[in-house]
Amino acid sequence: MGKDLKGKELGKGICQRGDGQYFARFVNRFGDRQNVYASSVREVKKKLLQAKAADIEKKNVVKPNIRLDEWYKKWMEVYKRPVVRANTIRHYQYVYEHNIVPYIGNPKITEITKLAVQDVLNKLKDAGYQWESINKVKLLLTDMFNRAIEDDLMAKNPAKGVKIPVERPEKEIKALSQEDQQTFFRCSAGTFYDNLFRVAVSTGLRPGELFALKEENIDWKNKVINVEKTLLYQKLEGDTGKTFHEDDPKTRTSRRTVPMNKYCEDALRQQLILHKIAVNNSPKSKEALTDYIFCTRYGTPMCVQIYSDAIKRIVTEINCTRDPLEAMEVFSGHCFRHTFATRCFEAGVAPKTVQAYLGHASLDMTMNLYTSVLQQKKVDDMKLLEDTIGLDKVDEENKSDKIIRLA
Structure with missing residues (x-):
């Protein structure tokens, strides 16, 4: 219990100083000792109650003595190291040490402002770093x-709303890596559009070609798909609004025969069953229903927007369990076409054969895609050589030998 200068009890944590000023102490939510001062006992008790109440009520009260380096280590230890791969940990370390610390230093995290973060990004641009x-x-x-806000260490996020001072490059049409492809299809299994995704990645058909498929286009005996039409959803001259138009394929070579593998055949058979269920249970009018194999859950024709939204839902679900830096990028349905071509090239299928599968008008179009895939394959193959050559072991042996010689 504290006392005044005459020895009178004032209450826990309340005292009177030699100059007559009263002060009260309490320990806040972070374990730090806090003081309040007043000229009377009544006033100091009032301030003490207010300070304690504010400490409890403020969910985003900050702890002022945590510096950026300290928080980075704790953030890494608690939130990242247990759940992300070792290679990602190394990547975080590199980004933090080379692209953050040199430009922002080691301030207290509560002193970091939006201005400071924007300044870091601007300096990275000046240093030649690109958007990615x-x-x-x-x-x-x-x-x-x-994470610091969630742990009540910061009041707001100074990185929120900052602008990347480099124009984002136009998105290239990319193919899924084998790892991302497997992850996607594990997540899409059992969903309504899973069969559509599987046929797309197994055939390389364009979205409109997939949407226009009917059972009569499937040759079960010879295990091939006859691509004869494409389905568009757009407003053409004379239309009052967007509507479906069945048309001939994109080019003469787009009218083609594409072989089915086992995965494609199974998906098509399952889709025929799913199509009947969707049509029979649809609340739509008979005129709105379709005999195209791939339809919506209401038995109506497919369009690119519905296709894209279905893909986005799967990618979003995948990213819920991924770290932000490892997030899968949302892609369009056309990506399945390039993924099919990439898997063909990786398997050693001749470019001329891939051209026939894809329905490209010229071999140049196929070779342009092949060139980009080949360049990446060269890089990947060179990485494989690092393991097979084994020079790292020789280097370690040489280091030991040098140490012995120096000794």
Whole structure:
């Protein structure tokens, strides 16, 4: 119990100083001792109650003595190391040490402002970094500060709303890696559009060609798909609004025969059953229903927007369990076409044969895709050589030998 200068009990944590001023102490939510001062006992007790109430009520009260380096280590230890891969940990470390610390230093996290974060991104641009690298810095800082807010260490996220000072490059049509392809189809299994995804990645058909498929286009005996039409959903001259138009394929070579593998055949058979269920249970009018194999859950024709939304839902679900820096990028249905072509090239299928599968008008179109895949394959193959050559072991032996010689 505290006392005044005359020895009178004032209450727990309340005392009177030699100059007559009263003060009260309490320990806040972070374990730090806090003081309040007043000229009377009544006033100091009032301030003490107010300070304690504010400490309890403020969910985003900050702890002022945590610096960026300290929080980064704790963030990594608690939130990242247990759940992300070792290679990702190394990547985080590199980004933090080379792209953040040199530009922002080691301030207290509560002193970091939006201005400071924007300044870091601007300096990275001046240093020659491109959009992807700068975006990774923004993502890392955003996640660090979001976690700090959740732990009541910060009031707001200074990385939120900052602008990347480099124009984002146009999205290239990319193919899924084998790992991402497997992850996607594990997640899409059992969903309504899973059969559509499987046929797309197994045949390389364009979205409109998939949407126009009817059972009569499937040659079960010879295990091939006859691509004869494409389905568009758009407003053409004379239309009052967007509507479905069945048309001839894109080019003369687009009218083609594509072989079915086992996965494709199974997906098509399952889809025929699913199609009947969707049509029989549809609340739509008979005129709105379709005999195209791939339809919506209401038995109506498919369009690109519905296709894209279905893909996005799967990718979003995947990213719920992934770290922000490892997030899968949302892609269009056309990506399945390039993924099919990539798997063909990786399997050693001749470019001329791939051209026939894809229905490209010229071999040049196929070779342009093949060239980009081949370049990546060269890089991947060279990485494989690192393991087979085994020079790292020789280097370690040489280091030991040098140490012995020096000794």
